[in-house]
Amino acid sequence: MQNTDAELAAQPAGYWTGVAYEAIISFTRAQQAELGFTQPQFWLLRNLSKNDISPDGHGMTIPELQKAMSSYIRPEDDLKAEAEVLLERGWLTRDGEGRLWITESGDEARASLKQHAPAIRARIHQGINEADYVTTLKVLQRMIDNVGGDTQAS
Template structure:
């Protein structure tokens, strides 16, 4: 792949296009890896957050509120949680705490392998310091135009 003709030419490229193209390619690749396990990206987010909760689970409302900010899913996280409960992958206690079932843990572990592989594909040939520099540039651009972004 020819990444550029010259740096001056690259400096004039539209960031909106390249940010969109990178987003589309990366998200499509990750979603394909998740689809191999019958998961959508929003359902993966729920499983992954619950898997990181050390068995304590998470209060449904807090989890849904936190995940609303991921890639503009809006209020559509409630049906995703309900679908995972319906599949027997998540349980909800009377105190509204959500927890993974044994099947949910197993699926999360299998899917994690695919997500890890997809992430490695995306990062292939990019030294960590270049990745960090790219993120800092994007963060600064977001700040410059008064945008908001968050991810941990």
Template sequence: MTTTQHDQDQNQNQNQNQDQHQDQDQHQDPNQEFHYTHNDAGLLNQPIGYWSWAANKAVIDYIRAGLTEVGLTQPQWWVINQVRDGARPREDVFTMLRGYLDVGDALRSDIDELIERGVLATAGEESISLTDTGHELLERATARQRKSLARIHEGVPDADFLTTMKVLQRMIHNTGGKAWHH
């Protein structure tokens, strides 16, 4: 059976429509009324691996989109946040942050880009610090991050947030995983 260009175009359009529908399903309007996916008994049987992944993805995507508004990637935000109080050895900043969300050695290019943009100054190759431009960017990014965190925490009482953090950390421990955040 041969496929015509019309058939190929029609299949491509159907695939695009399916992708758009899936994208809409995964990115609900946060202003809509919230409903749990299952009753309590059903939630107890839900896979924690899936829901922790989905929460991770949704929160990180949201934070990254907000930082993009001020011209930063998330790893760049981590870097400027580490030097907010003054110069630090570049290698110390790299070593501390390279494990965050598995960014790894790509963090070196993020630091280099911040230097090229005039956000960071260097004292030789040993230390990095914020420039005046960097301080201004840090202020804008901090304000954006506060806005993002307020939205993420909306409707979540502090006691529930604390319980969630303790449960996730315990699950990491129970599975022999490693996680650390200062």
């Protein structure tokens, strides 16, 4: 049974945004797992890549990476363990100071993994027109502003 507009208007936004967040993250991570990588592994590669986050290509330690990812990393994400997997694959190297560096094969893997994002996004957005999506985000941003949150993060 569908809720009426009046019933939906009375629903708590915090509940539904939480449910949406968990469902979308679970779906995204499951899709990535089927492709043989994890979301934190992609984030590590992205943060160490010369092409995306770090244009100068500086290596970073695990604490530096945790700080750089603080707005989106989840409590259960173990960056040290994820980095070990990437080191074993030869996608990262570690210097004597514990800084991680992306390798050429790691950057190629990052670019390859990134190619899957549009299909995952398309599945999440299926049946939602762009105008409705934009309106939803504007409403969420307004709610965030209303409670003193930060809408500048993206």
